[in-house]
Amino acid sequence: MKVDVLLGLQWGDEGKGKVVDVLTPKYDIIARFQGGPNAGHTIEFEGKKFILHTIPSGIFNKNTENVIGNGVIIDPFVLKKELAKLKEGGIVIGDNLMVSRKAHLILPTHRLLDAVFEKAKGDQKIGSTLKGIGPAYTDKISRNGIRVGDIESSKFEQRYAQAKARHIEIIKQYDAAYDNILIDGLAFEAYETAWMEALESLRALKKVNSEYYINQALDNGKKVLAEGAQGTLLDIDFGSYPFVTSSNTTTAGVCSGLGVSPSRVGKIFGIFKAYCTRVGSGPFPTELFDDDGQLLRDVGREYGSTTGRPRRCGWLDLPALKYAIMLNGVSELMMMKADVLSDFQQIQVATAYTYNGMTTEELPYDGTACEIEPVLNSLQGWNEDLTTKTELAQFPQQLHDYISYIEKEVGVPIKLVSVGPDRSQTIMK
Ligand code: GDP
Ligand code: IMO
Ligand code: MG
Secondary structure, eight states, X not given: OOEEEEEESSSSOSSHHHHHHHXXXXXXXXXXXXXXXXXOEEEEETTEEEEESSSOTXXXXXXXXXXXXXXXXXXXXXXXXXXXXXXXXXXXXXXXXXXXXXXXXXXXXXXXXXXXXXXXXXXXXXXXXXXXXXXXXXXXXXTOOOBGXXXXXXXXXXXXXXXXXXXXXXXXXXXXXXXXXXXXXXXXXXXXXXXXXXXXXXXXXXXXOHHHHHHHHHHTTOOEEEEOOSOGGGOTTTSSTTSSOSSOOXXXXXXXXXXXXXXXXXXXXXEEESSEEEOXXXXXXTBOOSHHHHHHHHHTTOBOTTTOOBOXXXXXXXXXXXXXXXXXXXXXXXXEOGGGGGGOSEEEEEEEEEETTEEESSOOSOTTSSOOEEEEEEEEOOOSOOTXXXXXXXXXXXXXXXXXXXHHHHSSOEEEEEOSSBTTSEEEO
């Protein structure tokens, strides 16, 4: 068997959590392969709403196993809260959730580092979720990280103390008043105590060498779906650097983040919103600053699942979508939030960009060094509520036209259309 992949083609928040949950009954294992608690994946069903940060979105199906892979970084404090919220909502977790021993930990001082680095950037700030992502991945790559497997070691406390001391020295160079920084509303010492206590929740979870676990599962005919976090345009290599996250959010990340070879990658589901959003700083060619942008934000409830920040909104960007399809090798597309466009008489779509005196479909090397103007094509809107539609045949003709237009432009079929946040508001083609 092969690992299927579902990942975001824009700047995150495409609706990955919702669709993974919808697809889960078809899979034996759902596995996260990168990112950490910067992710916020929303799942809604039967009047309930959950937001997951670290735990795979397959957790609501009791017959599916969920693996947090080696490429993920874990904050025990966030994970503990996540587990508590699931328990409150009546979701039972036992051996159906497992964590790779090789996944790295986000330490309390990584959160401080994130805050001081971001502050030092001033108006060049990334707009990070401040969950410690950049500093934790930095330690992983510089071979200074602490992994989940290390919490069982007698040397854990010593290694923690060394890492903390090293971080504090760096922090002092930036901000002598670092001990005033609050983490999730707590002063450092209180947060550190809570973090240490939260290690117990992590200790209680099943640990696996997930590369063996997943490959053996595939050998035994099990079906595995890899769940991406963030989006392609936030990829550390191919996103609008430095306004990106610190991991490979693309299909390539599945191989290194789960330990599966490229030849074991199967279908690649690319998910995108029928328009675009971005939270945080960085170039956004089709961004709207007018009433249309506000309408998208209001109707689409475009406020961050992790931070509550208002998301920047704009029209669908076809050159960026093609770029993401190319980088990931997308085999099937899924279009989300089509219902949000129902209020528009006309819908705009970017087909190219103009910058530095040329018109091109290529994203610039540095999108902040030039004025990017989108070349827009205007399409007829449908002006009809979609949220109660249950099958393709009920779609207005203009929506069929919008779908066919995108398919023709990007050369990949759209196999799923989402018309609302609930699990049931999903239409397969
Ligand atoms: P993720 O990070 O990719 O999992 O996406 P988020 O959960 O951060 O953001 C997607 C938001 O849109 C969530 O609030 C979802 O409940 C919501 N959502 C998902 N699909 C649809 C849809 O088709 N229509 C509408 N209106 N909302 C949707
Ligand atoms: P999901 O999985 C949207 C953005 C941040 C910031 C940049 C770097 O829910 O789609 P970081 O915290 O990684 O240092 O932030 O990346 N970002 C996201 N935007 N959805 C996400 O995840 C994101 N995770 C990070 O807003 O611009
Ligand atoms: Mg999200």
